Amino acid sequence: MYYYFCASLPALTLGEKPAWTLDEFVEACRRVLRDVDYRATVALLNDSGDVRSGFAHAWRQWDAQMRNALARWRAGRLGVDVAARLLPHQGYDCGLEREVAEACARGNPLERELALDRLRWLWAEEAARPAPFALPAVLGFALKLRLAWRWAGMQEEQAETVIKEFMESDPAAAAAG
Numbered sequence: 001m002y003y004y005f006c007a008s009l010p011a012l013t014l015g016e017k018p019a020w021t022l023d024e025f026v027e028a029c030r031r032v033l034r035d036v037d038y039r040a041t042v043a044l045l046n047d048s049g050d051v052r053s054g055f056a057h058a059w060r061q062w063d064a065q066m067r068n069a070l071a072r073w074r075a076g077r078l079g080v081d082v083a084a085r086l087l088p089h090q091g092y093d094c095g096l097e098r099e100v101a102e103a104c105a106r107g108n109p110l111e112r113e114l115a116l117d118r119l120r121w122l123w124a125e126e127a128a129r130p131a132p133f134a135l136p137a138v139l140g141f142a143l144k145l146r147l148a149w150r151w152a153g154m155q156e157e158q159a160e161t162v163i164k165e166f167m168e169s170d171p172a173a174a175a176a177g
Contacts, residue, residue, distance in 0.1 A: 005032045006133045012144045014114075014121055017152040025145055029138065037135050045142050055127055055136040059143065062096075062123055064089035069100035070116075109163050117147050 005028070010019040020028070022045065029041050040053045064087040075082040096119075103115030121144055128140025 001133050002032065002135070002138060003133045006137045006141075009137075009141050012141070012148045014118065014144075014148055015151045016148065018145055018148045020145065022145060022149060025142065033135075033138065037138070040135065041138055041142055044139055045146060053135060053139060055139045058091075058127060059123070059139075061089045061091050062093060063120075065091075065093060065096055066100060066116075066119065069097045070104070072097075073101055073104050114151070117151065121147055 012018055026042060026045070029038050033041065036052075040056060044053070044056050044059070068086045068089070071082045071086060099119055100116070103119060104112055106112040106115055124140040124143040124147075128137045131137055
């Protein structure tokens with residue numbers, strides 16, 4: 001249990017600059033967490049490694065289902081079959097397909113991406129809630145901190161550049177709009 005550490009984590013808001021950088025958070029984790037928990041946190045942040053945390057396993061399963069829902073939504077718009085490319089995952093979130101479809105129905109790609117990241121944020125909050133002073137809370141904070149920095153660093157010009165580059169690199173996606 002990490003009572004003091006979890007209680008001292010700063011509040012995060014998607015789209016606002018966080019009080020801690022990712023490096024500061026990782027350093028704080030290195031000083032406070034047990035070695036196995038520190039490695040699990042770093043592996044989750046880097047999307048790498050064999051993480052034996054139940055939280056990390058649940059995240060990877062949920063994220064695979066979300067990516068599959070996105071692939072099916074995009075494939076439906078393009079009229080292609082993606083069944084062979086879907087990621088295997090355990091469990092099934094019944095509402096996720098609908099939530100992804102609602103997010104993808106947003107007016108522009110930036111709004112879509114924000115809606116998808118809000119789904120990720122909500123998942124991290126809900127998954128950490130049962131253990132507010134243990135590793136799941138630290139891992140949930142890690143996911144939210146990564147998302148918060150993604151959006152805090154995003155400027156409208158940068159977003160337009162990213163979208164333009166994506167559209168130029170994937171003509172089929174540009175046609176599907």
